[in-house]
Amino acid sequence: MSTVNTLIRALTSVCAAAAIGCAVAPAASAAPVPRPACPDTGPDVLRCLTTYTPGAARTLVDGPAGWGAGDLASAYRLPGQPGPDTVVGISIAYDAPSLEADLAAYRTQYGLPPCTTANGCFRKVNQQGTPAPLPPEDSGWAMESTLDVSMVSAACPSCRIVVVEGHSPGFADLAETEDTAVLLGAKVVSNSYGAREGSTPLAFASHYQHPGVTVVASSGDTGFTAASYPAVVASTIAVGGTSLARDPDSPRGWTESAWRRGGSGCSAYIAKPAWQADTHCAKRTVADIAAVAEDIAIHFADAGGWISVNGTSASAPFVAGLAGRSGHAGAVQPAGLYAKAGSFTDVTTGSNDRTGTGQKCGGDYLCLAGPGYDAPTGVGVPDGLAGF
Structure with missing residues (x-):
């Protein structure tokens, strides 16, 4: 240049x-190119699954960029009445110092009730469950935390949120955050991070299985590839991503297609669950369900204000919030989603092989959305709370 x-x-x-x-x-x-909030630092740690465009923060002259809570409530036909005060846990690495303030800005902008430490709705602790000392700050993971609490809020304004911050993105530390969230009363735990499955991460798989708790994880942001941990764990609801658009000509008023970067894949380790009947993966297939993962508005002070972000890091906490709002938190498990597949909106277009054609998987359901179950979008996207 x-x-x-x-x-x-x-x-x-x-x-x-x-x-x-x-x-x-x-x-x-x-044109600015979206970049990962958390760069890939190697095979021995988990990575948050958010991308953003540097320098894209904007003022409120014409409103925040991206889909907000009102858009999501409309697109997914969420009920108008308040839901229960279910505790939703966020498992995350590092500290986000402005998290509560950013959450307050988001909820104020979209007319959601306050969720603060003072009113008992918001709580932030370290991986041992105490408010101090908190781990070091990391701006990329802080962006992830902000997206997580914003999406839980959009899905379930009445839910309480407990954020458990790990000392590092290592497998052991984030496994402990999972356990701590449950000990602190979370009936749903959201995990917006991932790593390529393998024997090392899967040694911690038991931490993502708690009786009476719904565990949700992002399916990944690199398209059709090796399955992502912890989404691939059989007890985890693996959430894929979609691209959302207004469609005034449809009864719903919205349309969705498979997000081109949303993760899907066949496990090389996890046995095929009894509730999964697809035929081209001999073992566990990711994903189970999907929701919007592109052009999400959040308020992030570190970036100067309102920005638009992408990632299955958005879809997973949104689904976690819906599970919390359903009144059946804890009972919502992967098998139940498949049993109620007819209660979800089927996504039949789009591909996550980056080309948009499905060539990477030979035009197969493993990377190409179509009628019925497909790996990029699972059984479909939420239609209200009926599927939960």
């Missing part, structure tokens, strides 16, 4: 010296 601009400046000078008119346009700037 610098070479192009140098040539433009040189040509402009020549034109001026010759006293002739030249119309030379400046080189166009490349």
